Amino acid sequence: QLQLVESGGGLVQPGGSLRLSCAASGFTLDYYAIGWFRQAPGKEREGILCISSRGEVRHYADAVKGRFTISRDAAKKTVYLQMNSLKQEDTAVYYCAADSVCGTGAWRAFETWGQGTQVTVAS
Numbered sequence: 629q630l631q632l633v634e635s636g637g638g639l640v641q642p643g644g645s646l647r648l649s650c651a652a653s654g655f656t657l658d659y660y661a662i663g664w665f666r667q668a669p670g671k672e673r674e675g676i677l678c679i680s681s682r683g684e685v686r687h688y689a690d691a692v693k694g695r696f697t698i699s700r701d702a703a704k705k706t707v708y709l710q711m712n713s714l715k716q717e718d719t720a721v722y723y724c725a726a727d728s729v730c731g732t733g734a735w736r737a738f739e740t741w742g743q744g745t746q747v748t749v750a751s
Contacts, residue, residue: 630654630740632662632724637745640714648709648745650724657681657700661730662707663688663738664698666720666747673723675733679707688733691717714749721746 636648650662663678675688677698685698695714700707707724722745725738 630726632726632740632742634722634724634742634745637722637747639748639750641751642714642716642749644714644749645710645712646714646747648711648722648724648747650707650709650742652705652707652726655726657702657705657707660726660728662700663725663727663730663733663735664696664707664709665723665725665735665738666718667723667744668717668720671720673735675735676722677709678730678733680730681728684730686730686733711747714747716749719747719749 631653633651661680664676665673667673678686679698695712697710724742726740727738731737
């Protein structure tokens with residue numbers, strides 16, 4: 629059974645950093661793309677970044693360019709989202725999701741989802 633579990637969320641001050649982890653079980657990252665998404669209260673879920681099965685990175689959101697990066701450790705079956713220079717508007721529930729390709733970032737295209745982890749940026 630394919631499962632994803634996010635961790636690493638929490639409360640951080642503006643300008644701070646967090647690293648989120650997405651641990652996969654039941655499948656290998658060699659055949660799946662993993663995307664990071666977020667959903668703020670009252671807003672549509674949006675794509676942030678995705679890393680393909682070959683390690684290629686696709687950016688979905690201009691708002692995080694230069695601040696967020698995605699990486700993966702295939703041996704640990706874990707994908708990371710490094711978030712730097714965090715802003716209050718980054719406050720959201722962050723999800724990772726798996727699909728065969730990164731695509732355009734449309735969240736409905738991704739089939740397998742984690743439960744989400746809350747990130748709150750506040751002073």
